[in-house]
Amino acid sequence: MQQIPQDPQEILEHVFGYTEFRGAQAEVIDTLMSDRDALVLMPTGGGKSLCYQIPALARPGCGVVISPLIALMQDQVEALQAAGVKAAFLNSSLPFDQVQNIEGALLRGELDLLYMAPERLLQPRSLDLLSRIQLSLFAIDEAHCVSQWGHDFRADYLQLNCLHEQFPTVPRIALTATADQRTRAEIAQRLDLQAAEHFVSSFDRPNIQYRIAQKDNPRRQLLQFLRAEQQGNAGVVYCLSRAKVESTAEWLRQQGFNALPYHAGLPAQVRAEHQRRFLREEGVIVVATIAFGMGIDKPDVRFVAHLDLPKSVEAYYQETGRAGRDGEASTALLLYGLEDVVKLGQMADSSDGSEEHKRQERARLNAMLGLCEITSCRRQSLLRYFGEELAEPCGNCDTCLEPPQTWDGTQAAAKLLSCVYRTGQRFGAAHVIDVLRGSENEKVRKFGHDRVTTYGIGKDLSANEWRGVVRQLVVRAYIEVEGEFQSLRLTEACRPLLRGEESIQLRKLPPKAKSSRAEGRKSAAPAELLPADEPLWDALRACRKQLADAQGVPPYVVFHDATLRGMVELKPQSREQLLAVSGVGDSKLERFGEAFLAVLRDYETVTSD
Template structure:
């Protein structure tokens, strides 16, 4: 493989780089050649990594040899290398099918910064831009070409591909092909035609979220039964999962950001557009740089907000789930949910956008009774058929079970994706502050009896708040108006506080012992309720522990790992590593240089270098280009382009006087 042009499109001739840089590049190339593998050479020369992560080599070599592959690997696990390296090794252009039109420019910028020749075709380009990319493809001048699945419905696109040389097809976000997945895209269903039209071109389908059922559906719909299947460890040990009772969500979120993540980039997910606007305005009013993102905003505003989030440090994006798929920003330190996700798949994918660099991050969810009622009501009101509603209900039940578990969150999350037998992580909220389980059978009988009497004796149904008022013996205007203070259950629940009763309702809904019905979210019994009322079934409930002051989730240090640019640590339980005190000011100087450089080139800062690479540089303090070339994440192109600048920054930092 010849050295590709640089991001500005110039040929990468030796005269473009200082003589010392050329020598260092040659030394790196010699190391790669010694490995004896074209893929390993590309890994070192282009991406700057010494070794593959678990499973990558087998996938890459299989695709390089012309085989198909289906790759299930968590966000940040290094999926992109599984098609990028084969595209660089095989003759022709790798065609990447991606649903993320708004992010294609950033993906292409990142590849060009590495020295790869990349382009895209989508509706954001004018005619001249599209023609230039098409000409480059036909001339064999592209290593990778990104397309949206919708573009493959256009006959002109298919004829264009027929005329060029195709190295492989990469189907990114492959879970979009699954009818029951959380990001279903009908256009993905037609991708089975790729093999029919180009039978000799290998295909690699990739996704970060697939249950065994979704895995089977992707296999069937894309015709990948005979492909090489790789299912990675779905654990993200650098993410701390926490689910808290929702009390005052805005205040709870503000406390999280101020005490644990001041100045950090993060994402806050809300269910509705109105909530997104309110939370973004609230955070901005509290001095936190927050931007809204939802489908109701003007497309130019959305694009501007997304660009700021990717390119600036410390931006908090408040968004609906329309935001985030495919986001490559590695330094998202937290993902917060202020509303209950609809499924475990959605929750896992959204929380997985935190900590792609392998450093400590937080997945935080505030969850309350109203969330359950609202989600049940949305399912009941869904215009889809009964089978689809049942599937939606099953997804929600699994999400509620994860919220209400007294066991390790991570164990439950991994079990959902078919990864069983894992040990408790010791790092989620239920491990750090184990909740107590208590026998809630009597409390459940009291509450179910109240619902039963209202329905059977009065032919009335009410929401949770009114039921709890009756149990607590409150003579509210509504209670007295309906003469509910004359019921035998009036006041029988004074042994529990209102907050505890709301927890009982929430958990009975989660266990299928209560149901939500109608537009107003009234409570009704289920078939399973009778067993509790007849005392033939006991009910175990979760009691939240008293919360103690929590230290910063980042104070324990960062998770060490192989090339965080590949997205994570070397082992499932990587040891925390602190940035040495003497390296901290050097790291900040490097970040400042990176910020200026990224702004000059109009690209996100992580396109220049990831934080993990700068941390290693600051710690090791290389003094020559040859030493710099051994840093993880410093490939040939970046060494030639930025190497001397980095050494100058390090020299200045070394000469700076130490603070008193």
């Protein structure tokens, strides 16, 4: 194993294969090198890991990384070992003899980085072990887990302030991708990091295209998206319930996709196997509840699709952030409907939390609905939620690419509100719409609603259009949805509209898209590659897969897609030229260089004949 240099810039180049630091990385590293603490807020894919990995290698001793998930530890340790770093993890997945071997290596000073779950770190045995070695730093990853307002709260994180008490001279760094200003303050307070320097990077992920659409046969919408744009790509499909996860995964398999379910109700072995396949096989789609994904370090996820509404903007941002960690073009598709609004509202109201907690949950849901309903740039609205302003519309979200049309919905809204009132404010949307459209079904006749003045006054709009009106009036708080039967009730806010003192512009529903069976490229080659280079791209991916299988690691641990694309663009023919490709460091050049050079030389020979 090669000798690791001590200078951060040299470590960046020779260990990780990059020539320049990104964003605030250099400042964060300098802070830790100077024995100071840091609180780092950096988007997923922004290079958080290097902020603690490089100073842990440059400083004397072993760096300890507190991470909430076993899968994350394993991913990062495999990637570090492939780069020639002496890294290990301690968690419940290891047999006792392996734990002893790792602890022995730690005591002998043979490790550069050690990953641990907070539960293990806080055990007296672990703290005693750490007190007997030289420590370079503590890194607390996924630090938003400390926040009781957050979506991934972990009680063990609350005790991590003991690190400052027991190891006062060891610098600490807390890192997260999702935290608003209040959550950042809570992280600093609970982890005793009030004196830490704060580094808040832009939340913007310009490579992700955000698309949000109303549900209109969501399975057909998802299938069209996958067939037209994502054939052969890896992705995540999020659903709210376990049952929906299972049925959606089975349906996708029937459509010819390599789809696997993932939720907390599956046996642990099945979850682990599905996660392993997602990481190591090409083109796997995981259909999951939000139990999946936190800390998943797979860089080449090309899409994240939500078939149900996330409960908050923070959750939406974190879940969509699992796409495109490698900086390549990716898509976040969200399909939502009135039933999502109702279900999440009921979940918030029926939670065991305090009234303040319920109010906060409802406020978060309303912010998420606001993001769905806006007619302006999605990215500007998303960033504004996190306190960041984007000067110009992004040009890479659905509202920028195809600006939505609006229509004067004042009269339609008044009709609907009046019908809700005339039917007694105790029926759901479907029944009210039936009355408006003059349905002759048994339920309408049973309650005498074929005799109310609003019966049949809404025949000019389709049932789908009326559902759009209901949904937008709920979002704007003109109507509330209450009770077991999801009854529509009027609010005080609707009075000016009913009196004709106020008008309202509603978003037009997009026309129904035609079903498409378009096939994507079988190898999912980057769009910017020339057609003539696609055979080389496929050959490099095949070489990477073969090496990864032989090593028992995911393909991206060998090289990221961006590094393969660099090989396609530069077509290096020597070790020196290959080392110039971003992402190729000294260790990977030694281990994998000749195999890739053989592919590149063969291609050059064939194309020059």
